[in-house]
Amino acid sequence: MLAALVLTGLLLQVSILPLVAGGGFTPDLLIVLVVVLTLEQGPRTGLWVAAVSGLLADLALTTVPLGSTMLVQVALAYVIGLLRPYLSERADLTTAVLAGMTGVVAVLSHGALAALLSAQEPPAGEVVAWSALVVGAFAILLAPLVLIVVRRTLAGTEASASEVPA
Amino acid sequence: MNRRRVWGLFVALVLTALVLITIDFREDDVVADAGRDAASVGLAPFERGLSRVVSPLRRLGVNVADLFTTRSENQRLRDEVAELRERRRAYADLERELADVRALLGFRDDLGLTTTPARVIAVSPSNFEWTMTIDAGERDGVVRGMAVVEANGLVGRVLSTTASASRVLLLIDPNFSVAARSVSTSALGLVDGRGSDAMRFGPLDPRAVLAEGDELVTATFPGSAVPSGIPIGRVISQDERSSRLTSVFRVLPFVDAARLDHVLVVLAGPAPIVPPFEDSDDLDDGLDVEADGDAG
Structure with a gap:
């Protein structure tokens, strides 16, 4: 079920979300998914989801070095996993704020990686800063929706698993 | 773990x-x-x-x-x-x-006039007095009697001044009068304002003949602050009141008094072509010597 969530998230990321781009900046659904799944399912699941979705995103995009999105998402998933014990359960507002902050840090990390790794001229600092703010705002808005979808999907999976006779 | x-x-x-x-x-x-x-x-x-x-x-x-x-x-x-x-x-x-x-x-x-520029800041609201106020006054060197002109010709004469403004009597005012000369015949005379009616030109020589379209310019005379040669207007017809002894012509001014904006106050006319006679000290000295010689 997690694979379906990740794949759906990736497809939405490359097809629909560019339509709602604000000021030329596309929302980052995958990082929101990573945050939500790390908080809901634990750091291990979060790390796997971060790695797989990051790798798929890198494969779907040709302009970023392969593995860079994966590296950023894995690092952020680990940090969120470390924070998880200190956060109260089902604190939706906290999740949304954390998703927003993670979105900002993810864009800044991508900008830093691009400056370090790209042979071409890196994006301007102002562009990166604006992108980080817009993506962070989008992440705050997307987090409640992603939370609802993830909880319902995982609840359905757990219910069907519990119905299977031992 | x-x-x-x-x-x-x-x-x-x-x-x-x-x-x-x-x-x-x-x-x-x-x-x-x-x-x-x-x-x-x-x-x-x-x-x-x-x-x-x-x-x-x-x-x-x-x-x-x-x-x-x-x-x-x-x-x-x-x-x-x-x-x-x-x-x-x-x-x-x-x-x-x-x-x-x-x-x-x-x-x-x-x-070749020496002038100071001015803007019209007010026009007399009366139907019996044709004056206007300009924003140049004594500070700018303007004194009573100076001619006021614009690009088409004579506008009027300074009537009174303050430090920063002056009142100008327009050439169409009935109280305005200026010495004039016909450009084509050189006939001299006086041009008088007649308010909203055409101005009148009365030549000094009653036999003077002026044709329709003849242009009049200012003529200089001793004591006048209006320099010579400034266009005044054009003859449009002979007045019905002309007689054997007097001839009067109707004159349309070149300047439209209702459309004045920028004007010039004439501070001094053109420099005379022939310089005035000067007292010669050498001549005086020569005369003195001759007088002394005679005495001797």
Whole structure:
């Protein structure tokens, strides 16, 4: 079920979300998914989801070095996993704020990686800063929706698993 | 224990990512290209399907965005048109003013006058008095009796002054009178204002004959502050009151008193072509010597 969530998230990321781009900046659904799944399912699941979705995103995009999105998402998933014990359960507002902050840090990390790794001229600092703010705002808005979808999907999976006779 | 596992997994994934980045940086990057090709092939059907579902939404989004931008664009263009119209009006006004000032300066240079510029700031509201107020006064060197001109010719004469303004009696006022000369016949006479009626020109020589269209200019006479040669007006007809002893002509002034804006106050006329006689000290000395010689 997690694979379906990740794949759906990736497809939405490359097809629909560019339509709602604000000021030329596309929302980052995958990082929101990573945050939500790390908080809901634990750091291990979060790390796997971060790695797989990051790798798929890198494969779907040709302009970023392969593995860079994966590296950023894995690092952020680990940090969120470390924070998880200190956060109260089902604190939706906290999740949304954390998703927003993670979105900002993810864009800044991508900008830093691009400056370090790209042979071409890196994006301007102002562009990166604006992108980080817009993506962070989008992440705050997307987090409640992603939370609802993830909880319902995982609840359905757990219910069907519990119905299977031992 | 769980923490160590998580740490181990994290390190492994980070290393994997770093290895992938390293591989991707190699020039003969077959693995990364193959992976990207595979992802492209694998995702393509899903992307196509979603694109079909999403394309009406995309068009709707674009149309809605266009609607908003069209409205705002329309408003922006309306504002711009209004601003340009306003600018065009201001520009036309400035252009007219510039033409006036240029003509005025050309007129001054042609006649070799020493002048000070002034703007008309008020016009007499009375129907029986044709005066105006200008923004040049004693501070600018203006004194009573000085001629006021504009590009077409004589405007009037300074009636009274304050430090920063002056009142000008217009040439059409019934109290205005100036010595004039016919350009074609050189007939001398006086031009008088008649208010809203045409001015009158009375030649000193009653036998003088002037034709319609003859132009009159100012003539100089001792004590007058009005320099010679300033255009006054054009003869339009002979007055019915002319007789054997007197002839009077109706004159239309060149200056439109209702459309005055920039004027010049004539501080001094042109320098005389023939310099005035000077007292010769040598001649006096010579005479003295002769007188002494006679005495001797």
